[in-house]
Amino acid sequence: MAGPVNGSAAVLRDAAPLGTNYRPALTLLASLFFMWGFITVINNTLLPHLRSVFELSYTQTTLIESTWFIAYFFASIPSAKLIERIGYQRAMVAGLGIMAAGALLMIPAARLPSYGVTLAALFIIASGITLLQVAANPYVAVVGSPETASSRLNLVQAFNSLGTTLAPLFGGYLILGRSTSGTSGPGAATLTQAERLADAQSVQLPYLIVAVALIVLAIVIARFPLPALGNATRRSAKAERKGLSLWSHRNLVLGVPAIFIYLIAEIGVSNLFINFVSQPEIGNLTHEQASHYLFLLWGGMMLGRFVGSVLMQKVAAERVLGFVSLCACAVMLVATFTSGHVAMWALISVGLFHSIMFPTIFTLAIRGLGPLTEEGSGLLVMAIAGGALVIVQGWLADTYGLQWSFLLTAACELYVLLYAAWGSRPTAALPPPEVVR
Template identity: 45%
Template sequence: MASPPSVLPPRPAGTAAPAQTERYTSALSAVTTLFFLWGFITCLNDILIPYLKAIFQLSYTQANLINLCFFGAYFLVSIPAGKLVQRVGYKRGMLIGFAIAALGAYLFYPAAEQRVYGLFLGALFVLASGITILQVAANPYVAILGPPKSASARLTLTQAFNSLGVTLAPIAGSALILSHLPDEASSVVANQIDVKAVQIPYLAIGSLLLIISFMLSRINLPVIKHEVIETKGIIDKTRAWHHRHLVLGVVGIFAYVGAEVAIGSHLVNYFALPDVMGLSAKEAGERVTFYGGAAMVGRFAGAYLLNKFSPSKLLAFNAVGAVILVLISINSTGELAMWSLLAVGLMNSIMWPVIFPLALAGLGRHTEEGSGLLCTAVVGGALMPMLFGFVADQSGLRMALLLPVVCYVYIMWYGLRGSRRVEAA
């Protein structure tokens, strides 16, 4: 990582120099645009799944290969991304991530032209690899760009704009993509569905990524350097995974992303069930916007509440709320089943921005490595939906919803006990 432009006085590990404080606002504003795009792009997967499921006549398990390729990239790329960011710095790491993500978005054009499911999966993997690098760089950057006490509130505020992208993506995706599906897709020959409907949206996304990358390259972001801790002449040789609260936080991120994606990816199909709402793909896709919208509201509210209440206790409270809402949906029909599951988005709202800084707390020079490990756990968004799809194929969508319940129970425990810091050995 590049050194600061001047010699700075010693400061606690994981905090920025006081002289850089005046640039925090502009830096946070620049990074916040990234969170919006992540939310938008990631939520488009929830639109792609029913769309490609109809085109290629896929089972739930096969359709969830979309999540496997997208979130599987986090598992393969996160640790190398952490080392990359440690070497080139936060800003250059983000710029590299933008370039790779744009390439992945542009690859959707030939994938649609060739009409091959495998090419779609490959394009998603490249796109997700770029986003992984962005995540590894930007999340810890926001967490340490200011006082540690307000890290959760700061990350929650930026994540609120991520939720804005999640809210808008289903509206745009339903209008541009799902509108090309007939009401009864199963009764239509697959090759009659226009697969090119995904070309223009992803070309636009790729171009937007490059534009924002250029704008970010022109902004002078503060450079943050961590201290190497030395006690009685002995240099600290611990590694990130020696910190118990980080390791348990990795499991927490796995559980949260797995639960959120498993639910979000199947909302369209769940709302289409006759005993839920019996909606068409387009109508159901439009309802998905409330899932992200609830998370957005929760994050804006959370940015305030996290300055008033303990982040770990709020995390546990939201996890309990998520469990109750999912169980209500499983055991009800009609609008109650629909709205109770959409309301889980409100409970999801603060989970990522609270688990992430709780897990990184006190890591100092291990922050980038810890961020890489946490982002690796996003593979939960690949594995949990696959397991969810398998259970849904065997026992139905309602029974599959019990899997997110288990995830939320663990998150409750992490907030109450697992997030407590224990000194590394």
Template identity: 45%
Template sequence: MAGTSVISEQNSSDSINGASHKNRFALISLTSLFFMWGFITCLNDILIPHLKAIFDLNYTQSMLVQFCFFGAYFLVSLPAGHLVKKVGYQKGIVAGLVVAAFGCLLFYPAASMHSYAMFLSALFVLASGITILQVSANPYVTLLGPAKSASSRLTMTQAFNALGTTVAPYLGALFILNEAASAMEVAPSADSVKVPYLILTAALLLLAAIFAWLKLPHISSAETTKDEVLSGSAWQYRHLVLGALGIFVYVGAEVSIGSFLIIFFGEANIAGLEESQAAKYLTYYWGGAMVGRFIGAAVMQKLAAGKVLGFNAFAAVILITIAMLSSGSVAMWAILLVGLCNSIMFPTIFSLALNGLGKHTGQGAGVLCLAIVGGAIIPLIQGAIADIVGVQLSFILPVLCYVYIVYYGLKGAKPTTLSSKEQA
């Protein structure tokens, strides 16, 4: 990624982590995107118990919400990577916003038709737009400054993603679950989602117009010209392949825990909370991730990103184990504190995996976004486990995920190509 840095090493401790004035403006603009897709993604945690009650679903069926949402990453990431390579990062961002807006709009007919299948289809379209945003924005942020501060820079922008996930549970509980509870007194209805998702449609279209108008820095070091032949492949980098697995298990664990929190807090031996009350506690889970990202962005200016990642993952293993083996407020707050551990994981794994890929960065970003499909598969598996052994014991699956992340942070993230390892 040589040539993308336009500042001196003296400014690498800047709050926007090593960006020039022009790049700083681009990073500030991008924070709105990170906020928006964090907000939308976290609303799934509200939709799951809401749709479970309306359509009388079991745990496995209710997790189809996450399966369809994150399944889009698997199907759309590679085409999105090709799209971004062809049109550039900025136009890719605009395309992603328009597609996501259309997905939000589909929630209106889904609610009117009272169709779970239509809801799942709308979620897939919405997630397809967010996938294009991820493939465009994440690598763009890593390239807007020196490689040394890429993890810190992406962590800072991801903090605004966490701000979106912190605000979403409270507003979702207020405008979806509370409204739904009132409607359920008359008849089960999904109408409470109509207005919130229409507002999201308008907001996404407004952002698309703004990003179409903005003049963002053009990054050419990660692109190839028409006449240039790109040799090799991103798949030849061992740390990218291991990082893709890290993204798979991390997103799966984070989404799975978030998906079950409201149900977990409703258990008699935990807190026995109503859905609308339990949903507000999600703010602490996602809020911990937000606070941790701001702290992590500063910490990783001083400490190696891989070591910080390994430490956080180990702490998550301990906390989830406590939540599984205890009850009441101890179990409740132990699982909520996992959000603080999650804080730096996604941006750190993402930037470590892309480290040193050069012109393969775009393809590498597509591979990593492909791995976000873990958010579709792991919650579904945990749902099946919960149907058999109960919600509390089903958290053993996220524990195994975090164990792998400990390994990746401490050993697997070291930049190595498969060929160079074989030659060693």
């Protein structure tokens, strides 16, 4: 059901097995997670490309990604309000439409070419993804048993990682592989004006393909009978929320900065990966060649989420989170203090340990929020704006060196470890919302 829940709707009881009743809906939502992962990670091949086209510093390059994540800060609360007004399903369709509009705007941005229009287009795409995140993450977490929420969200996030795994190949072939900057070696000469113009226009085809795929997916979701969430009516749920405070839930209060800080780590690694491994003292690769290794970084995240989904059916989610955060910190220190293929493979391996962090922190943070789940989700998705602080890592790379900047990533992993060990324990827990037809 797309709109607000009707008071006479029948509640789906525990007698209905999750696999039988919700599998079609979760399968469709997995395709949604795939698409936003795919379009987000195209940025990882787009950024080194734009750095050459516009002759940007690391700070200016990471500002592009900061603009992307600033959209999460500004669009999260309006997204939560919109979902409350029109329902989860219509919000997902709207999010896909906004993303498609932004993808189409990348075409004139490439033809001009314009750094400012490119930033605007990416901001619009990210605003659409924000709406999808606020709608889809809590939907998947709540549409089933609370005990397996982390496992379920990790499973659909694995399809998000499938999108992030394939995106570097797509971007590497259609953007970097069709541009002079992408196929030139590390010591290549500066591009001529004509070469920069030709390179800029290479992004038109991939973004047109993405826009068409988003429109098709929006049509499919609009016509699909998704179960709706709510206790009875949205009005009564709103009345229930009076007198309840998000700030009494420690797992949410500390989970918001955990998401914020984790995103600094994930985005910093993925956005600077191609520049890092292409350096002569690390991998000595072209940007196009480096994009194939980026495929392995995101492939590790996909594998880790599938494994994590199974593992967390038997092991407490917070224990798994603590283990992977400790491992992630260790391999980032190896990437910082070594060189050559050791440093390169250490950086690639962090994808495996980052894999379950976002979905696990998210489900631990909304655990026990009850009728406050939508608002809590809005705050958590707003915290994805932490990715905007990748500009700090860009500044560190310009000032102290690209390799030393990964110490910031290692420090971020330590906060996630603290959250797993203590901050994720719920306080003032409330019963979860019910699922209705």
